[in-house]
Amino acid sequence: MFLRILILAVYLWIPGCLWATSNLALKLRVLNEVLLFVREKYVEEVDPSKLMDGAIEGMLERLDPHSEYQSPEERARMTEKLRGDYEGIGIAFEIRNGILTVISPIEGGPSYKLGIKAGDQIVKIDGKSAIGIKEREVFERLRGPKGTKVHVSIRRAGVDSLLEFTIVRDKIPIRSVPYAYILRPGVGYVRITRFGSRTGEELEAALDSLEAEGMEKLILDLRSNPGGLFTAAIDVAEKFLPSGSIVTYTKGRDPEVDEEYVAEAEPDEVHPYYPIIVLINHASASASEIVSGALQDWDRALIAGQRSFGKGLVQHQFALSDGGALLLT
Incomplete structure (x- = not known):
């Protein structure tokens, strides 16, 4: 089933408006045609949703550097960041060469209390490999309601075997006055x-x-x-x-x-x-x-x-x- 864009042309009988709305309707029709051609003829299969996200982002880039579209996931993360806390294991992290690496445990948080250190590499989460994990997946797998548990397997420099930690999630403050x-x-x-x-x-x-x-x-x-x-x-x-x-x-x-x-x-x-x-x-x-x-x-x-x-x-x-x-x- 092809994705269709509903085109609605509103004709206002004011000088200049009729042409403007007609031109906009034409541009929307062209966008719809381009989308369908890409869906049917492009060398690889594509996700129409991502194409539309790109179209929205491209439109806003024509305005100024600060107007932007936030996906539901991005909006949730931004709201969380501005709210000042979240529920999870309490680490600052970075994905280095496909490996989830702890930059620092947040002082007073559950990871800090268990002795997880900067430089630790989380290679398994609840027994499943975390190699090649994406940032979105980190939030999905490590964050969760306060009081719930998550098990991580950590590779630490100088230690031959993996270190196993069961972490009880807690509310983590995001301080703006550190x-x-x-x-x-x-x-x-x-x-x-x-x-x-x-x-x-x-x-x-x-x-x-x-x-x-x-x-x-x-x-x-x-x-x-x-x-x-x-x-x-x-x-x-x-x-x-x-x-x-x-x-x-x-x-x-x-x-x-x-x-x-x-x-x-x-x-x-x-x-x-x-x-x-x-x-x-x-x-x-x-x-x-x-x-x-x-x-x-x-x-x-x-x-x-x-x-x-x-x-x-x-x-x-x-x-x-x-x-x-x-x-x-």
């Missing part, structure tokens, strides 16, 4: 690596702790922070700005997206007016630029480092019928 400490007397250092749903909460705890230790100056490190949730950037900025300060604003072709975002923290929620230095580099983007820009505009912080990435754009997320999402500038 480091916060007193650098020298009176000077605090806080590192933010991403902007997720818990970033504001984590930063608040870090600042309270450092202030209790006598912090009088702050270094806020946003280097190589690619951004994340727009709302998290507002939450971070308003910890240092008085209520009513404009953090940022959006403006687009659709007036409905034109909006000002204002700091709304109560006076007792704003942290003391101590000197702040914000560190950025070429890889500081999106939400990182919103925070650093707002603090600079209100003379609340000195920005140091390199020119940032320069992503002065915001993407709105639209849910799609296949479970995926459209991120549109």
Whole structure:
């Protein structure tokens, strides 16, 4: 059964619109013809679903570098990443030459507690070979509900036989504020690596702790922070700005997206007016630029480092019928 694309031409009796909609209908018809020719005549059998994904991605590439289509799987992983936790065995991994390799166990997680180490190679999962495993399969086979078990066989350098571990899955936090400490007397250092749903909460705890230790100056490190949730950037900025300060604003072709975002923290929620230095580099983007820009505009912080990435754009997320999402500038 051939995949068909439903073509609907809407004719609006406004000058120019009739031609535009007719031309669009023709292009959709051509796309349908190309798809059918590829299905029937291409030298190898192809997956029509992947072809359509490619067509969607190609269309969005014509817009800007940041508008994108997320498959249902990609959307789920992104949601998980921004939410701030997941349930699994707690490792950072990489597939090297087809072998699932542990980059590092997450401190405090189940793998860490069992003694799994950086460099360990997971060659079997529940008795089945993991050689040649794909990233998608890693998530499917190692992640699962808290309290469930998974058995892994590990090859470790210097050990002749495989090491066997039965791991009880647990909730694994994905921290966005991994480091916060007193650098020298009176000077605090806080590192933010991403902007997720818990970033504001984590930063608040870090600042309270450092202030209790006598912090009088702050270094806020946003280097190589690619951004994340727009709302998290507002939450971070308003910890240092008085209520009513404009953090940022959006403006687009659709007036409905034109909006000002204002700091709304109560006076007792704003942290003391101590000197702040914000560190950025070429890889500081999106939400990182919103925070650093707002603090600079209100003379609340000195920005140091390199020119940032320069992503002065915001993407709105639209849910799609296949479970995926459209991120549109």
